[in-house]
Amino acid sequence: xxARRIFARPARFAAIAPYVWMVLFFLVPFGFVLKISLSQTAxxxxxxxxxFDLTAGxxxxxxxxxxxxxxxxxxxxxxxxxxxxxxxxxxxxxxxTALLLLIGYPIxxxxxxxxxxxxxxxxxxxxxxFWTSFLIRIYAWINILQHDGLLNQILLALHLVSQPVVWxxxxxxxxxxxxxxxxxxxxLPLYATLAKMEPALEEAASDLGAPPGAVFWLVTFPxxxxxxxAGVLLCFIPIVGEFVxxxxxxxxxxxxxxxxxxLEFFTNKDWPVASAAAIALLVMLLLxxxxxxxxxxxxxxxx
Amino acid sequence: MRTISRLSRFNIASLALGLAFLxxxxxxxxxxxxxxxxxxTVWGGWSLRWYHEFxxxxxxxEASWMSLRVAVASATIATLLGTLAAVAxxxxxxxxxxxxxxxxxxxxxxxxEVITGLSLxxxxxxxxxxxxxWTVTIAHTTLTMCFxxxxxxxxxxxxxxxxxxxxxxxxxxxxxxxxxxxxPLIAPAIVAGWMLAFTLSLDDLVIASFTTGPGSATLPIRIxxxxxxxxxxxxxxxxxxxxxxxxxxxxxxxxxxxxxxxxGESAAPL
Numbered sequence: 029x030x031a032r033r034i035f036a037r038p039a040r041f042a043a044i045a046p047y048v049w050m051v052l053f054f055l056v057p058f059g060f061v062l063k064i065s066l067s068q069t070a071x072x073x074x075x076x077x078x079x080f081d082l083t084a085g086x087x088x089x090x091x092x093x094x095x096x097x098x099x100x101x102x103x104x105x106x107x108x109x110x111x112x113x114x115x116x117x118x119x120x121x122x123x124x125t126a127l128l129l130l131i132g133y134p135i136x137x138x139x140x141x142x143x144x145x146x147x148x149x150x151x152x153x154x155x156x157x158f159w160t161s162f163l164i165r166i167y168a169w170i171n172i173l174q175h176d177g178l179l180n181q182i183l184l185a186l187h188l189v190s191q192p193v194v195w196x197x198x199x200x201x202x203x204x205x206x207x208x209x210x211x212x213x214x215x216l217p218l219y220a221t222l223a224k225m226e227p228a229l230e231e232a233a234s235d236l237g238a239p240p241g242a243v244f245w246l247v248t249f250p251x252x253x254x255x256x257x258a259g260v261l262l263c264f265i266p267i268v269g270e271f272v273x274x275x276x277x278x279x280x281x282x283x284x285x286x287x288x289x290x291l292e293f294f295t296n297k298d299w300p301v302a303s304a305a306a307i308a309l310l311v312m313l314l315l316x317x318x319x320x321x322x323x324x325x326x327x328x329x330x331x
Numbered sequence: 332m333r334t335i336s337r338l339s340r341f342n343i344a345s346l347a348l349g350l351a352f353l354x355x356x357x358x359x360x361x362x363x364x365x366x367x368x369x370x371x372t373v374w375g376g377w378s379l380r381w382y383h384e385f386x387x388x389x390x391x392x393e394a395s396w397m398s399l400r401v402a403v404a405s406a407t408i409a410t411l412l413g414t415l416a417a418v419a420x421x422x423x424x425x426x427x428x429x430x431x432x433x434x435x436x437x438x439x440x441x442x443x444e445v446i447t448g449l450s451l452x453x454x455x456x457x458x459x460x461x462x463x464x465w466t467v468t469i470a471h472t473t474l475t476m477c478f479x480x481x482x483x484x485x486x487x488x489x490x491x492x493x494x495x496x497x498x499x500x501x502x503x504x505x506x507x508x509x510x511x512x513x514x515p516l517i518a519p520a521i522v523a524g525w526m527l528a529f530t531l532s533l534d535d536l537v538i539a540s541f542t543t544g545p546g547s548a549t550l551p552i553r554i555x556x557x558x559x560x561x562x563x564x565x566x567x568x569x570x571x572x573x574x575x576x577x578x579x580x581x582x583x584x585x586x587x588x589x590x591x592x593x594x595g596e597s598a599a600p601l
Contacts, residue, residue, distance in 0.1 A: 030496075031495075031496035031499040031500055032424075032492065032496060033424070034499065034505055035422055035495060035496070035499065035505045035508070035509075036422060036423055036424040037505070038505045038506055038509075039418050039419055039422035039423040039424075039505075039509075040419055040423040040424075040426045041419075042415040042416070042418045042419040042423070043415070043416065043419030043420075043423060043426065043432060045412055045415055046412040046413070046415050046416035046419070046432075046436075046476065046480070047416075047428070047432055049412055049472075049473070049476070050432070050435040050436065050473070051435070053451065053454070053469060053470075053472075053473040054435050054438075054439060054447075054473055055435060056454060057450035057451050057453060057454040058450055060450065060453040060454050060457055061446075061449060061450045061453055064453055074456050074457075131349070134341070134342075134345035134349075135345050135346060135349035137342065137345070138338075138341075138342035138343065138345045138346035138349075139346065141338050141339075141342050142338065142342075142346075150346065152585075153350055153353075154349075154350075154353070156581065157353045157354070157357065159527075159530050159577055159580075159581055160357060160573075160574050160577055161530075161533065161534040161551070161570070161573055161574075161577070162534050162536075163534065163536055163551050163554055163555060163558075164357075164360070164554075164570040164573060164574065165356065165357065167360070167554070167558055167562075167566060167570060168356035168357055168359065168360040168570075169356055170558065170562055171356075171359065171360055171363065171562055171567070172356055172359060174562060176370075178359060208352070208353075208356070211349075211352075211353065212353075215349075261441070262441060265441040265442075265443070266441050266442075266443055266444075268443065269442075269443020269444070269445050269446060270443070271443075271444070271445050271537055272536060272537065272555075276558065276559070286443060286445045289445050289449065290445060293449065293541075294540075299453075302449060303449065303453070306445065306446050306449050306450070309443065309445075309446060310446060313443070317438060317441065317442075320437070320441055321433070321434050321437050321438060324437040324440070324481075325433055325437065328420075328421075328481065328484050328485055328488060329420070329421070329433075329488070
């Protein structure tokens with residue numbers, strides 16, 4: 029037996045503890061979300077019914093099963109608030125991801141063209157803001173964008189506007205916040221593929237007479253598509269369910285699905301509807317999640 | 332010379348603008364935390380007034396203490412579990428349930444936090460667990476161990492496997508070969524994983540809001556409820572302290588990884 033195979037056996041045992049943990053705290057909880065999404069709100073503790081009580085005997089459990097219904101999902105599909113929230117989440121996520129790609133690509137491209145020594149420095153500089161707190165970064169933008177904040181002060185001093193512009197509680201502010209928070213997630217996978225690219229390919233294309241634009245669109249961009257895919261998924265999936273950024277920076281007249289879920293749960297105390305919203309959100313993200321999982325696995329396991 | 336000539340003016344401009352965009356807002360926040368004026372936007376000279384205010388604010392101090400304890404505890408458990416998971420995935424070859432295992436580890440990296448938070452809360456309610464320090468710690472461990480696993484796994488993947496195989500050919504048992512050859516080589520990644528888990532936990536608002544109980548708010552929960560009421564100079568001071576703490580953590584992490592990577596290079600030819 030090869031050393032590699034002998035090594036593999038104890039390595040497999042290492043999976044037991046994290047496996048049990050993830051089944052218990054990641055997989056099983058989804059079962060509870062699904063079950064409660066089929067329950068009704070009740071003024072009780074916990075605030076839903078039926079409650080499964082395994083000690084209550086077989087007939088009680090059968091009755092509890094019979095009491096489950098898809099009413100909450102009917103409500104989600106028929107109430108404009110939820111339908112709009114879904115559509116808005118999708119629009120915001122698509123728009124923000126497109127903006128991120130547009131802004132992140134030139135930065136990643138610039139990084140990949142730096143001399144090798146400087147590439148490492150640039151990568152650290154892009155990662156560091158990701159380590160600083162998410163909430164703090166949004167708060168930093170509230171400071172800048174508020175009525176008498178720095179941005180309005182500068183615009184007024186330069187006589188670009190005659191009155192302070194309303195930035196906070198607008199979609200513009202929300203998009204600034206999203207792009208700011210997710211930019212490292214877009215840049216890093218793009219940079220990883222662009223840095224691995226053979227420079228000789230671009231040189232060959234331009235030696236053969238292709239103008240710089242053609243070199244980019246016919247050689248560089250198609251070769252960077254794996255990075256584009258990773259960056260897009262890494263941004264799109266969490267943005268669809270984003271709560272903090274729209275809550276603090278966008279106006280309150282149109283909500284994203286993450287916000288309605290939060291509202292149903294914390295303000296209306298309607299756990300079943302919140303759970304149904306979570307299931308619906310999950311269904312919407314299932315396909316992108318599967319793509320992402322495959323990409324991640326390929327990247328980590330085929331080195 | 333060729334590498335330098337590849338940089339166009341457009342490349343340099345987009346890099347400079349990009350980095351300015353990433354850093355200026357944080358810089359402005361830090362500068363304004365030393366502002367003497369109560370009005371956040373009017374500069375009234377340098378002052379430490381808001382730091383004094385923070386240290387006099389009992390609720391904020393308690394929340395900070397809670398956050399630090401959760402971050403240390405969850406990062407430590409997450410590093411242990413995440414490293415085990417990474418070893419199983421990169422050295423375990425094929426085993427039953429492997430696809431499910433890697434799926435469960437990669438999904439939380441992008442899963443919207445409202446879903447993770449809600450599902451864990453419903454589990455804790457069903458188990459009738461008292462919500463507070465431990466429920467938040469378990470929730471954060473579940474999220475951050477996946478980040479640790481990815482960081483350590485990518486280090487294990489780039490490692491030369493002939494090193495541990497040589498140790499075993501020379502008579503080491505697998506566990507011994509792992510502990511004395513592999514573990515020192517992946518130590519920088521484990522340290523980086525712990526630091527990442529620590530900062531992610533310190534940062535989290537959504538999952539903690541769902542899984543904590545009354546009377547045990549974490550720092551982000553406190554900051555969030557203050558921010559909703561408007562900008563306060565005291566918040567600038569707290570944010571600056573958090574940024575300083577994270578900066579120290581990053582510096583320690585990079586020094587640690589420098590030290591052990593130079594060790595790693597000298598160990599490699601053995």
